[in-house]
Amino acid sequence: MRIDQNSIQELQQNTGINVNRCYQCGKCTAGCLLADEMDYPPSLLMHMLQTKDEELMQTLLHSKTIWLCVSCQNCVTRCPMSIDIPQIMDYLREKSAEEHKINPKSRDIVAFHRAFLDSIKYTGRLYEIGLVAGYKARTFHLTQDVMLAPKMYSHGKLPLVPEMVKDKKGIKDIFRKTKNNPLNSPQEDLQQP
Amino acid sequence: MQDTQNSPFGGKGVIGFYPGCSLKGSSSDYSESVLAVAKAFDLELTEITDWNCCGATAAHNMNKELALSLSARILALAEKQGMEEVVVPCAACYNRLTVVQHELNKDAELKQRVVDIIEMPMSGNLQILNVMQMIDKYVAPRLEEKAITPFAHKVACYYGCLLVRPHDILKFDRLEDPQSMDILMKKSGAQPLDWAFKTECCGAGFSVSRTDVVAKLSGNIVKDAADRGAEAIIVACPMCQSNLDMRRPQINEYLRENINIPVLYITQAIGLAVGLSAKEVGLKKLFVPAQFA
Numbered sequence: 001m002r003i004d005q006n007s008i009q010e011l012q013q014n015t016g017i018n019v020n021r022c023y024q025c026g027k028c029t030a031g032c033l034l035a036d037e038m039d040y041p042p043s044l045l046m047h048m049l050q051t052k053d054e055e056l057m058q059t060l061l062h063s064k065t066i067w068l069c070v071s072c073q074n075c076v077t078r079c080p081m082s083i084d085i086p087q088i089m090d091y092l093r094e095k096s097a098e099e100h101k102i103n104p105k106s107r108d109i110v111a112f113h114r115a116f117l118d119s120i121k122y123t124g125r126l127y128e129i130g131l132v133a134g135y136k137a138r139t140f141h142l143t144q145d146v147m148l149a150p151k152m153y154s155h156g157k158l159p160l161v162p163e164m165v166k167d168k169k170g171i172k173d174i175f176r177k178t179k180n181n182p183l184n185s186p187q188e189d190l191q192q193p
Numbered sequence: 194m195q196d197t198q199n200s201p202f203g204g205k206g207v208i209g210f211y212p213g214c215s216l217k218g219s220s221s222d223y224s225e226s227v228l229a230v231a232k233a234f235d236l237e238l239t240e241i242t243d244w245n246c247c248g249a250t251a252a253h254n255m256n257k258e259l260a261l262s263l264s265a266r267i268l269a270l271a272e273k274q275g276m277e278e279v280v281v282p283c284a285a286c287y288n289r290l291t292v293v294q295h296e297l298n299k300d301a302e303l304k305q306r307v308v309d310i311i312e313m314p315m316s317g318n319l320q321i322l323n324v325m326q327m328i329d330k331y332v333a334p335r336l337e338e339k340a341i342t343p344f345a346h347k348v349a350c351y352y353g354c355l356l357v358r359p360h361d362i363l364k365f366d367r368l369e370d371p372q373s374m375d376i377l378m379k380k381s382g383a384q385p386l387d388w389a390f391k392t393e394c395c396g397a398g399f400s401v402s403r404t405d406v407v408a409k410l411s412g413n414i415v416k417d418a419a420d421r422g423a424e425a426i427i428v429a430c431p432m433c434q435s436n437l438d439m440r441r442p443q444i445n446e447y448l449r450e451n452i453n454i455p456v457l458y459i460t461q462a463i464g465l466a467v468g469l470s471a472k473e474v475g476l477k478k479l480f481v482p483a484q485f486a
Binding site for chain 2: 093094132
């Protein structure tokens with residue numbers, strides 16, 4: 001156990017959340033629809049942060065939990081102390097990517113986010129065919145949903161030409177100027193197994 | 194012609210429309226039905242020129258500043274184009290735009306940083322309306338008289354997560370048992386059912402990366418609606434619709450049942466109630482077919 005308050009303090013400063021306000025009632029975990037998929041359910045995550053143990057912080061940055069949270073807001077809605085756990089998840093995800101600590105088992109989820117942001121970076125709007133192509137290229141799930149695309153097309157739900165923003169430079173500048181942008185670093189920020 | 198004195202929107206500035214990416218692609222039926230209903234009630238919506246993606250889940254999961262800036266650019270464009278109100282039918286976009294405007298308004302330093310990034314001024318005074326708020330304000334006052342072919346079916350109104358949460362910021366409806374959609378559907382002639390999954394998550398953005406999770410979460414929603422005798426599930430979010438509708442094969446596989454309740458956007462159901470055709474509200478685009486017209 002290594003008590004080093006820096007990274008927890010940084011979290012609290014960045015999010016404005018005092019993790020000690022949690023009194024471990026467990027309502028967040030009871031309501032969390034992804035809790036049974038997670039390695040550390042939300043209430044345990046809160047308790048790990050409360051210990052101020054740097055090793056546990058590192059464990060969370062490597063966890064599957066942070067990428068499984070879908071930000072549905074059930075936890076904060078039901079929290080008697082209104083602790084914004086989804087915001088803590090956002091903070092931990094960003095830090096995990098920044099420090100190249102993404103859990104390899106969360107690779108597909110992160111690949112989807114990256115393919116999504118890539119698509120916006122180049123066209124300003126999401127292009128669904130580009131998104132899926134980018135996702136498949138990153139994950140090698142080449143045959144997934146191959147039957148879905150023709151059906152979407154025949155139902156008029158899959159335009160073949162991307163929607164484009166005219167001010168492409170404006171969008172690129174936003175991507176360039178937002179610091180610590182994980183997209184600007186090479187994609188290999190996955191933790192080596 | 195509208196009497197500008199009595200018209201709820203007479204004399205006001207331009208009412209903006211932010212379709213978002215889904216409505217231009219996989220949820221084009223939502224866009225068609227929103228615009229058709231607006232037209233039927235003489236409501237003119239003006240699309241924000243050169244809008245971009247709000248960043249959705251991907252942006253706020255990966256980079257907070259990027260997420261704030263992408264949404265802020267949209268808000269700034271709407272202001273620049275003289276809009277006071279913007280209708281945002283996609284629940285996820287509505288959530289992002291409202292939360293971002295709120296976060297920037299409460300932190301002047303952060304707002305300045307974002308304004309520098311997008312290189313556009315923004316006051317942060319935009320009224321952002323979700324589809325229910327649009328209907329409530331501009332359609333509901335005349336809905337009952339115009340519902341010439343009432344949507345007389347048992348419906349399960351499914352709100353999802355992002356329309357009502359976080360309540361402190363959105364200040365929209367009740368958190369666990371919201372009513373706004375139920376009330377509007379009742380006015381369209383439907384019988385809204387009491388059920389348990391109104392605001393449970395459908396699996397959201399995991400549709401591609403964790404389809405198994407979506408099958409389970411959406412499966413539980415569809416199952417409860419079926420058990421209560423719903424003839425249709427009514428939604429107001431493209432992500433909810435595509436998960437409950439396009440992922441039905443995976444849902445039925447998970448449930449080991451064959452449930453074929455269609456999933457309609459609220460504007461499709463209301464459109465049918467006020468006499469619009471199935472084609473006008475994009476009903477043919479549903480994967481699980483709906484036989485209401």
